[in-house]
Amino acid sequence: MWILFSSAMVNTSEGRPPQLKLDMTTQETISELRAEIEELKAQKELDAVKEELNSLKAKPSEVQPQKSSISQSEIQDTKVAAVRQNNNALAHFVGGPIASIYYGVKTSYWTPTLAATGVAVVCLPVALVDYGITLSVVPPLTSCLLMCNKSTENRRKLGISMPEKADELLAKFSSF
Helix, strand or coil: CHHHHHHHEECCCCCCCCEECCCHHHHHHHHHHHHHHHHHHHHHHHHHHHHHHHHHHHCHHHHCCCCCCCCHHHHHHHHHHCCCHHHHHHHHHHHCHHHHHHHHHHHCCCHHHHHHHHHHHHHHHHHHHCCCHHHHHHHHHHHHHHHHHHHHHHHHHHCCCCHHHHHHHHHHHHHC
């Protein structure tokens, strides 16, 4: 062994360290070893993938996505929390009963619409006296206030402060 190593050393007189002189057989052996190492790495990786595949086949219940435990009432609360209150007030001021129906459809929360209908029935006799001003103001105001109060309550219950956060929650719900 020492003879091979010493014969491979080349002395230089220029003060540089001795360099190793390799012959063709040594270079071929090194390239063969490198190729064999690459093959072993590929085989090891393939074995690891096969083992993981077998473990996944053995446990099919863990692979299947779990069903979400989100109830319809949580989704409805989040929809109500997503109501922009300024837009709600403006829509009720301009559109009256149409805005009340729109927000009822959008949130599936019909209590403000039904309450506004009841208030309109009560205001109908008064409207004959005051030329309909009470009928045009009180029912939309009732619907708007009920929707805004419920929206604020649901935001507080969900721990959010802005309707944009409720929109994010709805996006997460719909991704399931």
